[in-house]
Amino acid sequence: MKIGAPKEILPGEARVAMTPASAGMLQKLGYQCVIEAGAGLASGFTDAAYAEAGVEVVADAEALWAAAEIVAKVRPPTEEEAARLREGQLLISFFYPASNEALMETARAQGASVIAMDMVPRISRAQKMDALSSMANIAGYRAVIEAGNEFGRFFTGQVTAAGKVPPAKVLVVGAGVAGLAAIGTSTSLGAITYAFDVRPEVAEQIESMGAEFVFLEFEESELPDGSATGGYAPPSSPEFQAKQLEKFREIAPDMDIVITTALIPNRPAPVLWTKDMVEAMKPGSVIVDLAAERGGNCELTVKDEKVVTDNGVTILGYTDLNSRMATQSSTLYATNIRHMMTDLTPEKDGTVVHNMEDDVIRGATIVHAGEITYPPPPPKVAAIAAQPKKDKPKELTAEEKRAQEVAAFRAQTRSQVALLSVLAVLLLAVGLVAPASFMAQFIIFILAVFVGFQVIWGVAHSLHTPLMAVTNAISSIIILGALIQVGAESVLITILAAAGILMAAVNIFGGFLVTRRMLAMFQKS
Numbered sequence: 001m002k003i004g005a006p007k008e009i010l011p012g013e014a015r016v017a018m019t020p021a022s023a024g025m026l027q028k029l030g031y032q033c034v035i036e037a038g039a040g041l042a043s044g045f046t047d048a049a050y051a052e053a054g055v056e057v058v059a060d061a062e063a064l065w066a067a068a069e070i071v072a073k074v075r076p077p078t079e080e081e082a083a084r085l086r087e088g089q090l091l092i093s094f095f096y097p098a099s100n101e102a103l104m105e106t107a108r109a110q111g112a113s114v115i116a117m118d119m120v121p122r123i124s125r126a127q128k129m130d131a132l133s134s135m136a137n138i139a140g141y142r143a144v145i146e147a148g149n150e151f152g153r154f155f156t157g158q159v160t161a162a163g164k165v166p167p168a169k170v171l172v173v174g175a176g177v178a179g180l181a182a183i184g185t186s187t188s189l190g191a192i193t194y195a196f197d198v199r200p201e202v203a204e205q206i207e208s209m210g211a212e213f214v215f216l217e218f219e220e221s222e223l224p225d226g227s228a229t230g231g232y233a234p235p236s237s238p239e240f241q242a243k244q245l246e247k248f249r250e251i252a253p254d255m256d257i258v259i260t261t262a263l264i265p266n267r268p269a270p271v272l273w274t275k276d277m278v279e280a281m282k283p284g285s286v287i288v289d290l291a292a293e294r295g296g297n298c299e300l301t302v303k304d305e306k307v308v309t310d311n312g313v314t315i316l317g318y319t320d321l322n323s324r325m326a327t328q329s330s331t332l333y334a335t336n337i338r339h340m341m342t343d344l345t346p347e348k349d350g351t352v353v354h355n356m357e358d359d360v361i362r363g364a365t366i367v368h369a370g371e372i373t374y375p376p377p378p379p380k381v382a383a384i385a386a387q388p389k390k391d392k393p394k395e396l397t398a399e400e401k402r403a404q405e406v407a408a409f410r411a412q413t414r415s416q417v418a419l420l421s422v423l424a425v426l427l428l429a430v431g432l433v434a435p436a437s438f439m440a441q442f443i444i445f446i447l448a449v450f451v452g453f454q455v456i457w458g459v460a461h462s463l464h465t466p467l468m469a470v471t472n473a474i475s476s477i478i479i480l481g482a483l484i485q486v487g488a489e490s491v492l493i494t495i496l497a498a499a500g501i502l503m504a505a506v507n508i509f510g511g512f513l514v515t516r517r518m519l520a521m522f523q524k525s
Contacts, residue, residue: 004034004068014042014326017072020053022334030350036064043330087111097374098266107367114367121363128339133177134332140181142321143288156190174261175202252277260297261290269294283312292317478504
């Protein structure tokens with residue numbers, strides 16, 4: 001069977017669904033590859049590169065659609081492209097079936113099958129085919145780059161000979177794949193980054209990337225539950241939305257850059273950044289709306305345009321952020337397609353096995369065998385397991401933490417008092433029978449043991465090896481003291497001093513050997 005990729009005809013679309021590298025992998029699955037002439041030029045892949053990879057280059061789209069049994073695209077097909085589908089042909093592309101019912105009906109009437117890459121279920125096994133995440137990752141990164149291009153200052157704070165430059169403050173609304181990519185890029189550029197998401201469970205991810213999570217004071221039972229929406233943020237209640245907007249109004253004057261990424265599958269984008277918030281921002285601030293294609297999260301966003309408001313705020317509603325990094329986007333998307341074809345070709349013999357019992361294939365298939373199969377049933381494996389809220393550990397208040405510390409201190413004090421009492425009784429018993437000269441040395445010995453035990457016991461296990469090396473100085477002091485005592489009149493003291501010299505010497509030489517070995521491990525060969 002032949003798999004082909006036509007040239008994208010949507011204005012501004014520079015991606016391609018097949019690269020020379022992915023074509024090589026598809027050929028290993030037993031397929032012959034076809035590409036329309038010039039399809040990869042905007043992504044940096046020449047016809048010569050495809051030909052060298054063993055791909056057949058055809059003259060135009062009509063020849064491509066006629067030659068290929070499987071057609072891989074990026075954008076949803078136009079009516080003209082859908083009309084080219086034929087009986088038994090398979091189309092793999094982004095499709096957005098909820099808003100393209102007429103296209104689905106055309107494909108069904110033509111007898112073709114359609115796999116929508118935007119419908120790949122978000123389960124662990126399907127991550128390698130998750131084209132939405134691949135594209136969102138690039139869009140989040142590019143959003144920060146576009147914001148930096150419009151922003152008039154450094155992202156990171158600097159102290160220069162000409163004065164101090166404060167760091168930029170960036171707010172990322174939505175911590176999905178695009179949001180996390182934007183957070184990572186922003187923090188790596190040195191900006192003070194804040195992030196908000198309706199799912200409080202992502203706060204740990206946000207903070208681990210160096211950003212600060214914007215919390216809302218809200219009852220946990222009233223928070224949206226994302227466990228039933230395949231990992232996407234669910235719609236919020238009106239009460240939660242009101243609190244959310246109130247928080248955004250509070251922080252809007254302090255933000256230099258706002259990147260909005262909030263989308264709900266098969267719904268218009270929620271308006272999260274209103275006109276009054278834009279008006280409250282400082283001149284020179286930038287808003288990048290990644291939801292512009294679905295209406296926008298910002299009330300003033302205009303799709304595919306750059307808007308500068310009366311108060312000097314720039315609003316970017318670009319929908320071609322992936323095409324602005326066409327080589328990277330095409331590489332990732334072509335890899336997603338190749339992984340999908342791997343699942344469709346279990347025998348690696350160049351023959352498609354459309355297994356509708358497979359969760360991933362069934363979830364992504366919207367037209368098959370003369371029927372519209374959208375919407376799919378829920379996958380057998382949940383995307384994100386719901387966490388039992390009752391078992392969630394309660395966060396301690398400052399007073400409770402203080403009470404715990406006081407209790408622990410008292411318990412430690414009681415144990416130390418008990419140990420000192422035992423030592424006192426022991427010293428008293430020994431003092432009744434031992435000479436005064438021995439008691440003076442014995443008391444010093446007991447105190448040294450006690451203090452040493454308390455110090456060493458509090459050291460973490462991971463620090464024991466370097467501690468051994470550092471205590472060489474202490475061992476030297478022990479040897480000096482033992483040498484002084486080795487000539488004492490008491491035979492017992494002489495024996496103890498000799499033992500001290502022996503053990504301290506072992507510690508010194510052993511510490512040097514361990515240190516030498518550690519340094520050798522880190523030396524470059």
